[in-house]
Amino acid sequence: MKYTKNILFLYISIFTAYCIREFLPRYDTLLTYIVLTVLCFIVINAVYRISFKYGRPIIYTEKRIHSDKREAGMDIARTIAVFFVPLIHFFGLTGYYDSQFTLGYALPSAVRWLALCAVPLFLMITGYFKCNKTICKAHYKAVIPVLATHIFISFVRVMVDSKYHGIDVDGAYIADKILFFDYGWYVRLYIGMLMLMPFFNAAYKYLNEKWKKEVFILTLVGLTALGPLTYDIVPSSWLIIYVFAYYMIGAYLYEYNVKIEPVAAAVLFAGILLMLGKATLLRCAGNTFDWNFIGYKSNSGYSSMAAYIISTLIIIICSNIHIESKVISFPFKAVSMVSLEMYLFSQMFDGFVYKEYIADHTPFLTMFRMLPRLVGTVLILSFIASWGKKLLFRLAKIYIAAVGSTDDDKA
Numbered sequence: 150m151k152y153t154k155n156i157l158f159l160y161i162s163i164f165t166a167y168c169i170r171e172f173l174p175r176y177d178t179l180l181t182y183i184v185l186t187v188l189c190f191i192v193i194n195a196v197y198r199i200s201f202k203y204g205r206p207i208i209y210t211e212k213r214i215h216s217d218k219r220e221a222g223m224d225i226a227r228t229i230a231v232f233f234v235p236l237i238h239f240f241g242l243t244g245y246y247d248s249q250f251t252l253g254y255a256l257p258s259a260v261r262w263l264a265l266c267a268v269p270l271f272l273m274i275t276g277y278f279k280c281n282k283t284i285c286k287a288h289y290k291a292v293i294p295v296l297a298t299h300i301f302i303s304f305v306r307v308m309v310d311s312k313y314h315g316i317d318v319d320g321a322y323i324a325d326k327i328l329f330f331d332y333g334w335y336v337r338l339y340i341g342m343l344m345l346m347p348f349f350n351a352a353y354k355y356l357n358e359k360w361k362k363e364v365f366i367l368t369l370v371g372l373t374a375l376g377p378l379t380y381d382i383v384p385s386s387w388l389i390i391y392v393f394a395y396y397m398i399g400a401y402l403y404e405y406n407v408k409i410e411p412v413a414a415a416v417l418f419a420g421i422l423l424m425l426g427k428a429t430l431l432r433c434a435g436n437t438f439d440w441n442f443i444g445y446k447s448n449s450g451y452s453s454m455a456a457y458i459i460s461t462l463i464i465i466i467c468s469n470i471h472i473e474s475k476v477i478s479f480p481f482k483a484v485s486m487v488s489l490e491m492y493l494f495s496q497m498f499d500g501f502v503y504k505e506y507i508a509d510h511t512p513f514l515t516m517f518r519m520l521p522r523l524v525g526t527v528l529i530l531s532f533i534a535s536w537g538k539k540l541l542f543r544l545a546k547i548y549i550a551a552v553g554s555t556d557d558d559k560a
Contacts, residue, residue, distance in 0.1 A: 276399025
């Protein structure tokens with residue numbers, strides 16, 4: 150990990166220096182940026198070496214040993230990702246992006262960067278569980294339940310749009326929502342991923358040395374995250390492969406157990422969010438949100454270095470959580486089992502929960518104080534609707550099986 154560690158530390162140093170520049174507007178030059186990057190790199194390396202020297206390494210890896218038991222830590226990770234979906238929607242629905250940034254926007258900005266990790270978390274979880282899939286019929290048939298869920302929930306949402314939102318629903322409207330995945334762009338993305346997963350898995354397994362796998366991942370991350378941090382020297386044309394950058398991180402974490410000293414993880418996690426919140430406020434003070442700060446507007450910042458670091462930290466922490474009690478792990482399992490449904494239903498309930506506030510043009514900071522109640526309501530309603538759908542599908546499956554059995558008896 151010697152050389153790949155230095156590449157990782159360099160990425161973190163560039164990102165940190167980029168944020169720190171916002172705190173030094175009078176000295177914001179390219180030279181300052183370079184000096185800050187070098188200083189950050191030296192400090193990070195020094196901390197790592199000191200921790201290693203005294204037998205308490207901040208970060209290290211070991212081969213992961215899997216059991217047949219359900220992994221509660223990954224259920225927790227998926228639950229967090231599900232929670233982040235209505236949380237990131239909150240910012241789009243409450244005027245955050247159109248508001249003039251004032252002093253009170255530091256905390257909301259930090260929360261927004263955290264919520265942005267919903268998609269990255271789902272992508273990494275997919276890589277974690279799908280990294281052994283090969284080119285076979287069973288793998289490609291996995292798209293069927295995903296499409297069935299998408300079609301069913303889309304029809305429900307079309308009916309809701311017609312009855313409760315006064316939308317004139319016709320054939321073109323229905324086709325747009327179902328064929329073009331207007332209700333769930335992530336489903337269309339996932340289907341494309343599913344087509345390519347076996348090939349990326351084969352490429353990953355071909356790299357039979359750990360350091361080569363790390364170089365592969367760091368190359369994908371660099372091509373997708375460094376653009377905004379390097380004055381576009383790294384071209385934005387590579388952005389779309391952020392999908393498989395996250396996927397490969399998930400595959401790596403399935404094979405290797407990355408451990409971070411708990412105190413260091415907590416300090417790093419909180420420090421990054423605080424720095425991001427304040428840096429975003431300073432960057433946007435008196436203006437509206439700058440979509441090209443750290444990330445690119447073209448993919449909402451999903452490929453930003455901030456999203457990579459935060460979401461990877463979350464996955465690493467969760468993958469090291471082991472819960473023996475089924476009572477404690479059950480709520481996370483219950484959410485995890487309907488994560489796709491909750492994602493697709495959440496936006497439908499957004500339309501009800503936020504409707505009154507949007508019509509009244511409620512100021513963002515007022516809305517932010519209501520965040521727990523608003524997001525919590527959407528989550529609860531989505532959870533209930535998702536399990537209702539799951540129960541309905543199970544009953545339909547039992548009925549079809551029973552009818553098929555009756556027909557066979559008659560034959």
